[in-house]
Amino acid sequence: MAAGVLLFVAVNLACLSVSGNLASGERSFSIDYKNNYFLKDGKPFQYISGSIHYSRIPRYYWKDRLVKMYMAGLNAIQVYVPWNFHEAVQGVHNFTGGQDLEHFLDLANQTGLLVILRPGPYICAEWEMGGLPAWLLQKPNIILRSADADYVEAVSNWLAVLLPKMKPWLYINGGNIITVQVENEYGSYFACDYNYMRHLRTLFHLFLGEDTVLFTTDGNTDKEMTCGTLEGLYATVDFGTDTNITKAFNRQRRFEPRGPLVNSEFYTGWLDHWGDQHAVVDAQKVSRVLGEMLAMGANVNMYMFEGGTNFGYWNGADHDTKFRSVVTSYDYDAPLSEAGDPTEKLLAIRDVIKQVPLIELPPTKVDILITFTLFQVGNISSLLNTLSTVGPVKSQYPLTFEEMKQFYGYMLYRTTLPRDLSEPTPLISPLNGVHDRAYVSVNGVFQGLLERDTMLVINVTGQQGDTVDILVENMGRVNFGSKINDYKGLLSNLILGKDVLTDWKIYPLDIDGAIAGGWPHSDSQKSFPAPQKDPSVGPVFYMGTLQPNGLAWDTFLKLNEWTKGQVWINGVNLGRYWPARGPQLTLYIPGPLLSTTLPNNITVLELEGAPAHLRVLFMDRPQLIVEHSLTSVAERTAIYSVSFFYCILFFFVADTV
Numbered sequence: 319m320a321a322g323v324l325l326f327v328a329v330n331l332a333c334l335s336v337s338g339n340l341a342s343g344e345r346s347f348s349i350d351y352k353n354n355y356f357l358k359d360g361k362p363f364q365y366i367s368g369s370i371h372y373s374r375i376p377r378y379y380w381k382d383r384l385v386k387m388y389m390a391g392l393n394a395i396q397v398y399v400p401w402n403f404h405e406a407v408q409g410v411h412n413f414t415g416g417q418d419l420e421h422f423l424d425l426a427n428q429t430g431l432l433v434i435l436r437p438g439p440y441i442c443a444e445w446e447m448g449g450l451p452a453w454l455l456q457k458p459n460i461i462l463r464s465a466d467a468d469y470v471e472a473v474s475n476w477l478a479v480l481l482p483k484m485k486p487w488l489y490i491n492g493g494n495i496i497t498v499q500v501e502n503e504y505g506s507y508f509a510c511d512y513n514y515m516r517h518l519r520t521l522f523h524l525f526l527g528e529d530t531v532l533f534t535t536d537g538n539t540d541k542e543m544t545c546g547t548l549e550g551l552y553a554t555v556d557f558g559t560d561t562n563i564t565k566a567f568n569r570q571r572r573f574e575p576r577g578p579l580v581n582s583e584f585y586t587g588w589l590d591h592w593g594d595q596h597a598v599v600d601a602q603k604v605s606r607v608l609g610e611m612l613a614m615g616a617n618v619n620m621y622m623f624e625g626g627t628n629f630g631y632w633n634g635a636d637h638d639t640k641f642r643s644v645v646t647s648y649d650y651d652a653p654l655s656e657a658g659d660p661t662e663k664l665l666a667i668r669d670v671i672k673q674v675p676l677i678e679l680p681p682t683k684v685d686i687l688i689t690f691t692l693f694q695v696g697n698i699s700s701l702l703n704t705l706s707t708v709g710p711v712k713s714q715y716p717l718t719f720e721e722m723k724q725f726y727g728y729m730l731y732r733t734t735l736p737r738d739l740s741e742p743t744p745l746i747s748p749l750n751g752v753h754d755r756a757y758v759s760v761n762g763v764f765q766g767l768l769e770r771d772t773m774l775v776i777n778v779t780g781q782q783g784d785t786v787d788i789l790v791e792n793m794g795r796v797n798f799g800s801k802i803n804d805y806k807g808l809l810s811n812l813i814l815g816k817d818v819l820t821d822w823k824i825y826p827l828d829i830d831g832a833i834a835g836g837w838p839h840s841d842s843q844k845s846f847p848a849p850q851k852d853p854s855v856g857p858v859f860y861m862g863t864l865q866p867n868g869l870a871w872d873t874f875l876k877l878n879e880w881t882k883g884q885v886w887i888n889g890v891n892l893g894r895y896w897p898a899r900g901p902q903l904t905l906y907i908p909g910p911l912l913s914t915t916l917p918n919n920i921t922v923l924e925l926e927g928a929p930a931h932l933r934v935l936f937m938d939r940p941q942l943i944v945e946h947s948l949t950s951v952a953e954r955t956a957i958y959s960v961s962f963f964y965c966i967l968f969f970f971v972a973d974t975v
């Protein structure tokens with residue numbers, strides 16, 4: 319049976335690869351304003367697309383996800399290009415490894431998938447600062463997403479690097495990019511700066527060519543469409559399952575009286591913030607509304623089709639009434655799960671599209687119970703020589719992450735107690751300047767934490783001259799709305815009793831660099847303290863080593879009864895965990911990250927408090943809080959789990975990469 323599927327896929331890929339190599343002269347992609355559809359090579363074309371973000375999926379799984387999207391019946395994918403993912407340091411561009419966008423486009427082309435490219439420069443996407451690099455904030459008072467001279471200079475320099483790389487990939491030049499989006503829901507932004515949008519239109523036409531199909535996407539209101547659209551950029555809308563389709567497309571018609579109907583973001587699910595109830599969207603509703611739009615001849619992109627993971631520090635945040643950080647998992651309740659597993663929603667969508675037969679084989683799960691105990695390495699205050707190789711910057715008042723030129727992760731702010739505090743004394747951030755969480759210790763003894771918008775005062779005790787260590791965490795910059803100028807660190811002074819705390823030593827922390835260099839496991843010759851009777855509290859590092867077991871498959875790490883922190887496995891930053899707040903309770907570990915022959919090094923930074931047992935679990939599926947109770951998903955711990963059918967497909971796909 320499986321052979322039949324593989325043959326079907328192989329034949330299709332072979333056919334498509336031939337068509338993919340047609341001489342570029344025979345290729346065209348345009349809008350037929352007379353008949354209200356796209357034309358591809360002169361023939362009517364309707365795209366059925368799904369969003370996938372290469373920046374959220376390990377490179378070794380790109381082909382796997384793309385083939386599954388093809389097998390679900392899609393003929394196109396929609397891809398954001400996060401500017402900060404490629405230029406984290408100003409002027410230093412990275413298009414290799416996990417940033418190898420052209421390799422991703424090539425895999426999509428090999429798989430027979432066309433591409434709707436969304437290079438921003440702003441992309442929103444629940445991605446850190448909406449894809450904008452944080453170094454832009456070093457220009458004081460910069461007005462992002464506007465004709466601000468500093469911003470426009472940086473954008474122009476970036477697009478002068480990116481767009482020439484994309485031009486050969488345009489369908490009309492022999493590649494697979496059929497349309498290109500300019501900016502992103504610009505109508506939702508306060509600036510409403512037409513000069514900015516005109517400048518972008520000029521740059522996109524300059525670097526891509528005048529005959530490229532450029533478009534905009536905006537929320538489904540007149541205000542958003544008014545500020546977000548521009549002559550020469552085809553206006554499209556986005557909406558989910560609860561919107562009246564006819565009304566939505568009639569609004570598009572008010573801005574584009576002729577041309578194809580396009581829903582650029584049909585929400586198949588939704589995002590989660592820490593502390594939210596997990597967002598789900600009914601599979602039958604998604605497939606029904608999709609069917610109605612396709613029946614109208616509309617072009618639809620499902621946002622998301624494969625969500626993936628906010629590895630490292632790449633998650634974004636929202637700030638409406640208060641700051642809300644997006645969780646590490648970008649599962650989005652999408653048709654393909656965070657781990658790339660097909661869901662009921664995918665099957666329901668595939669039934670509507672009915673283009674590609676997909677034969678299901680029962681998944682197999684292998685239950686091997688593996689848990690192991692971590693060892694305490696030490697608290698951050700005692701590890702500064704390892705973690706802050708550049709040493710502190712002295713400043714009378716606190717400096718921000720941006721002023722310190724460290725943009726992500728954690729920073730340590732150190733000073734001393736100005737007087738004896740025999741009674742608990744309030745430490746406050748009167749201007750709510752802690753961005754975003756501050757873990758406060760005195761002489762290494764954890765006093766508590768301050769949190770943006772939430773916890774603005776704690777009590778502190780100690781003696782004059784005691785060391786005050788404040789570890790500040792960047793929980794991800796706001797990616798939507800007017801507060802994307804989201805500076806991080808201690809943005810204003812802290813008041814202790816009647817004293818303004820001054821004379822700071824500020825330590826940039828390169829935790830990722832230290833771990834990538836082998837710490838702390840490379841120090842394992844040192845004897846680490848035995849597990850403490852009373853678990854430590856406050857920011858403490860733990861380490862462990864998982865012995866190889868011959869095979870390694872996707873798995874999910876659960877830190878039962880841990881509080882909040884960060885995990886690295888074999889030097890890779892898996893992202894944040896926060897089971898104390900949820901809804902996410904596990905961290906996705908891509909199978910190929912685990913070694914099948916060498917010990918797997920695990921490092922955990924627990925920020926608030928670890929359980930006495932220091933144990934961690936490996937599960938064969940994610941776990942999250944749904945409606946304030948654990949999921950019905952049986953908690954099984956195993957390190958090996960594989961969907962038999964997709965396992966074969968994976969090997970097939972792997973052979974063709």
Ligand SMILES: CCCCNC(=S)N1C[C@H](O)[C@@H](O)[C@@H](O)[C@H]1CO
Binds near residue numbers: 442443444503583798
């Ligand atoms: C909670 C506010 C979310 C704002 N973002 C919206 S409306 N969205 C539109 C935006 O274009 C896309 O990048 C995603 O960010 C999507 C939500 O997943």
